[in-house]
Amino acid sequence: MSTQAWLVFAQQALNDGKWACAEGSLRRILLQAPESPEFLDLLGYALLMQGAAAAAEQVLRRAIDAGGSQFWTPHKLGDALRAQQRWTDAAAAYEQALAWGSDSDLTVRNLLHVLAAKGGESVFLRLEAFAASMTRPLPWQEPTAWQRGAIATTLTLGRADLAAWLCAQGCAESAIRRLAYGEALAQLNLDAALALLNQAAAGPSLQEPPHPQEQALHQRIRMLLHGCDPCP
Numbered sequence: 001m002s003t004q005a006w007l008v009f010a011q012q013a014l015n016d017g018k019w020a021c022a023e024g025s026l027r028r029i030l031l032q033a034p035e036s037p038e039f040l041d042l043l044g045y046a047l048l049m050q051g052a053a054a055a056a057e058q059v060l061r062r063a064i065d066a067g068g069s070q071f072w073t074p075h076k077l078g079d080a081l082r083a084q085q086r087w088t089d090a091a092a093a094y095e096q097a098l099a100w101g102s103d104s105d106l107t108v109r110n111l112l113h114v115l116a117a118k119g120g121e122s123v124f125l126r127l128e129a130f131a132a133s134m135t136r137p138l139p140w141q142e143p144t145a146w147q148r149g150a151i152a153t154t155l156t157l158g159r160a161d162l163a164a165w166l167c168a169q170g171c172a173e174s175a176i177r178r179l180a181y182g183e184a185l186a187q188l189n190l191d192a193a194l195a196l197l198n199q200a201a202a203g204p205s206l207q208e209p210p211h212p213q214e215q216a217l218h219q220r221i222r223m224l225l226h227g228c229d230p231c232p
Contacts (some may be wrong), residue, residue: 005031014046022046037068053083065166071100075107082114091115091122108149109156116157124165131169140171151176172199 001009010025026043033039040063047056063073094111108130115123129148131138138147154162155175160183164177168185171177177199184190188231 001028003029006094010042014042019046020047021154025048035062035069035075036067037066039077040066041068041070041073044073044080048076048080049084051083053080057084059161070098071097071102071104071107073097074100075102075104075110076115078107078110084138084216085117087118091118104143105145105148107150108146109152112149112153113157116153116159116162123162127162128167138170140173141197154179167199 006025006029010022010029010067012021013022023043023046025045026039026063029039030043039085040059044056044060044063047053047059057077058076060073060080062076074093074096077088078097081090081093091111091114094107094114097107098111112123112126115126127150130150134144140147143151150162150166151171151173153159158179162181164183166173166176167180178224
């Protein structure tokens with residue numbers, strides 16, 4: 001078979017999720033073009049999808065060294081390093097993808113995941129850097145890639161502290177808000193819960209209107225804290 005025929009076969013295998021078949025086809029192609037960044041990138045992906053993270057890492061590094069400049073290559077490298085729980089190296093790879101122009105919220109989400117896995121304040125420092133790069137107020141009605149990635153990370157990890165940070169930045173997505181005030185209620189911090197529910201009652205700036213149960217909770221907490229005073 002010609003290289004073009006093997007390429008067609010490889011692309012079909014990739015589309016069908018037949019990763020081992022794709023790997024075999026791509027290895028045949030690379031016999032003719034061993035330093036092709038494009039084919040090395042595809043081979044790295046096929047290996048990654050088979051769970052061969054260390055082998056994928058080697059191939060994806062070769063793709064970058066061979067002159068690859070597509071941001072998905074360091075993104076995939078980050079995925080391979082993340083699978084090996086090499087959090088610092090994975091974060092560096094995702095940062096490289098962002099530097100190469102990644103506009104995908106997946107890159108941000110995966111970066112924040114590995115920073116959260118590292119522990120400490122690194123995830124908050126990176127979020128602060130993302131926020132500092134933008135004009136205030138942040139555009140929550142039409143969120144950017146980093147905002148979407150931050151929301152996805154927070155919900156996937158169930159991190160109430162990240163939810164509280166997002167709410168403080170103006171995010172009023174209901175799932176984020178519930179996570180934040182749910183933690184405040186669990187800690188019996190009614191003032192913090194009320195502040196978050198006040199945000200929910202703010203009106204037209206919200207992505208989603210408050211749920212009736214949320215409105216009822218808002219009223220109950222106000223009564224507990226302020227008696228009959230209608231003001232929060």
